[in-house]
Amino acid sequence: MRPILAALPLALILAGCGRAPADPRGVDRDEVLVQIAATGRSDTRPDEARFTAGVQTIEATAAAASEGNARVINAVVEALARLGIERQDIQSRQVSLGRIDYGRDRGRFQANNMIEVRVRNVDRVGQAVAATTDAGANVVSGPDLRISDPNAANRSAYANAYRAARERADAYAEAAGLRVVRVLAIRDWGGGGGGERPPYPYPEEAMAPVAPPPIARTDSPPVPVGLTTSQVGVRVDFALAE
Numbered sequence: 001m002r003p004i005l006a007a008l009p010l011a012l013i014l015a016g017c018g019r020a021p022a023d024p025r026g027v028d029r030d031e032v033l034v035q036i037a038a039t040g041r042s043d044t045r046p047d048e049a050r051f052t053a054g055v056q057t058i059e060a061t062a063a064a065a066s067e068g069n070a071r072v073i074n075a076v077v078e079a080l081a082r083l084g085i086e087r088q089d090i091q092s093r094q095v096s097l098g099r100i101d102y103g104r105d106r107g108r109f110q111a112n113n114m115i116e117v118r119v120r121n122v123d124r125v126g127q128a129v130a131a132t133t134d135a136g137a138n139v140v141s142g143p144d145l146r147i148s149d150p151n152a153a154n155r156s157a158y159a160n161a162y163r164a165a166r167e168r169a170d171a172y173a174e175a176a177g178l179r180v181v182r183v184l185a186i187r188d189w190g191g192g193g194g195g196e197r198p199p200y201p202y203p204e205e206a207m208a209p210v211a212p213p214p215i216a217r218t219d220s221p222p223v224p225v226g227l228t229t230s231q232v233g234v235r236v237d238f239a240l241a242e
Helices: 005-017 062-082 122-134 150-175
Strands: 032-044 048-059 090-099 109-119 139-146 179-189 228-241
Touching (some): 048 122, 150 228
C-alpha cells in the first residue's frame, strides 16, 4: 500500500496558494477602509512674554559712546534684577559700535546694545517694560506673548482633532449601514497650521543714525494677555464593517 504521508506536503502547498494576501492598508476582507483628516483647536492663556530693550548712544568719541552705553545697559539689567528677573532670562541680541558717516552727527560715534528679556510671570510684563525705560532704555520692542510648553497646550487640540475624525467616521459608517470596528492608524497632519513663531524683527530705529529721544518715566503699560489658539491636524484610518 502506498503511504499517505507523501501527499501531505502537496496538500499544504495548495492550501497556502489559495490564501489571499493581507491587505497592506490593514483592513480584513470583510472591512471597508475610511481615511479621515481633521483639525482640532484649543485656547491657552500665555504664561510668559519676551521683549527687546536697547540703548543707543551717540558721543564724540568711540570710548565715550561705548562707556555711556555700557553704563545705561547695566542700569537696565539691574532694574530687571530688582523686579525678580534672573540673569539667565536676559540675553544679548545686538552689540555694535561705529562711526557715523552722514547726517548731522557725521564724524561722531554710535553704540548700540540690544537685549532680549524673558518674563516668566506674564502678569508683570508691563512692569518689566517700564523698568527698562525708567533705567534709560530708549529702544523697546514687544512684548511677544508665548506658551512655555506648547506640547502641553496642544494635547487638548489633538484630542479635539481625534474626536472630530471619529465623528466623521461614524457618520460615514451610519450612512453606509456599517459601524466603526477598529482604528488602524493615527498620524500627524500638516494641515493644522501650527508651528513655532518666527523671530520678530528688531526695530529699524536701532540702526538709525540719530539717537531717539529719551522715553519719559511712565506707569506700567497695560498688556492684555488674552488667549492663544493652537491648531493641529491628524489623519486617522478607520475600519468599517457590518
